[in-house]
Amino acid sequence: MSGYADLNRYDESVGDPAPPFDPLRLCVFTTVALIACVLGPVAVLAFSVIAIAGYARARRAGLLRSHCKLGDTRLVLAYLTVLAVASAVAIPFWIALWIHVLG
Template identity: 55%
Template structure:
């Protein structure tokens, strides 16, 4: 194995260590922040997701691994989430 892949990758390949479910940690942290901060967190995460997908779409991404698949649908989805967060926060 090359040195650039690191020890953790090599152990996972050999079966000594299961893959790290980092996505679950990220989702749990996002849920905690949303619970603590409220609608502003929803608006912020939605805006962050929109900015990331917008940048990816401009770079040529047309199919996402998100369950909506089409990047334009994902952009609409996260824009609605961000808008709902702003409306809820202003309410």
């Protein structure tokens, strides 16, 4: 048995194994989708206003390129503004739909 003493030792030349994949983002995306599904355009408006405030603050602090697919923070802000306006316009129609469905 003494010949196997080195089998369960840490080998520094190999290093640590990679941590397992944590699908936290998938959980976050699912939660955001659920909120959007339940609250409809109200959720879209709330998230877009929060994002506009965050991107505007980051742009004032010097962020010109985002990790967002749109890249330029001006494009991201324009996209978020269009979503905010569209959702604000949609809210009265969404409320009317719920009144009609529940009434």
